[in-house]
Amino acid sequence: MAELHVELVAADRKVWSGEATIVVARTSSGDIGIMPGHQPLLGVLESGPVTIRGVDGGTVVAAVHGGFLSFADDNLSILAEIAELADEIDIERAERALGRAKSETDAAAERRAEVRLRAAAGASR
């Protein structure tokens, strides 16, 4: 089966890399799924969860805040200023941050916390 190589890179570290069969990410014009053989693509990412389905059937979910993806020759790079794998996310902390952001009506922080929680929930499903 065809597969694509994925590099998930944050500004200060490499978060995840490996082979995958499909990657779903959210761009500014909607969710996009990338499979091997996709046309070369450069897209701007919204804050949102990125789902990577690995070749062994496992799924990796990461919360990504701002960034973009570039795909060419079955190599996909997802670049994000901040990227966290779902199992790195501290759900309690994210929930606290969400509550705080809501009370302070900080829309950006609220969105960040929501994305984290969604990514964590997506992984445990």
Add this chain to the structure above:
Amino acid sequence: MGSQLRVYKRRIRSVTATKKITKAMEMIAASRIIKAQRQVAASTPYASELTRAVTAVATGSTTRHPLTTEAERPTRAAMLLITSDRGLAGGYTSNVIKAAEQLTERLDGQGKEVVSFVVGRKGVGYYGFRNRPIAQSWTGFTDAPTYADAKEVSAALIDAFTTETAEGGVDELYIVYTEFLSMLTQTPVDRRLLPLSLEGGADEPESTGKGELLPLYEFEPSADGVLDALLPRYVESRVYNALLQAAASKHAATRRAMKSATDNAEELIKSLTRLANAARQADITQEISEIVGGVEALAGAAAGSD
């Protein structure tokens, strides 16, 4: 003579204490270089992927973006100078400031007014002492910069760049920092960040191979939109890289300065010990001759009374 010996002993004690401090600082700096180097390495994948993507968009699309377009007659240029917060780093600060002065002179010669942005307390102090205006300055993070710091700095720079020149904006953006080449070599460099020159991104060793053909990308949502989002990130990542390299260079310079301080202290202790030994010998010799003289005098007096 006994007082002489005491003075030497006291000086040896004080130099030994200083040596202990410089030795500790040397070791701390050495461990921090490794950490800083690791951070530079960790940020490399992001920077190289970003450079690749920017090159791809800039060559693959015909769109003109304000951040890539050269002003017809540039009249104002912004310079970001990266220094450190703390001294005790040998010629580190003065070298990078010298590079900044040279760049300022060069830009002045081209008829461009230079607007200075400064990172690090040392640079701020230098400009403040000479009553030179600073557009904006940041301090407090030069030892271990984070991406958030780079973002903050870049935001101000991009803001200045996108403002119309007549309203106080700038046409060009330069960055002056100390490049970390190796543990022993760090050189101050100046780079033009904006407007983006296409080969400008390729001066990084980790960027794409020169002969590689870039694929024809589809843009999501549009080439313009992608450039809009990409270029600020590109500036941020370059500033971040410069901050990290400057931090690593600073630690390397500190280590070197403290190493030579330790060596000098050792040298000083050695020569002081010799002097102290000579003084002690002189004391003993004097005491012996005093005793001998005294005995002889007593013997002479005894012989005389007999």
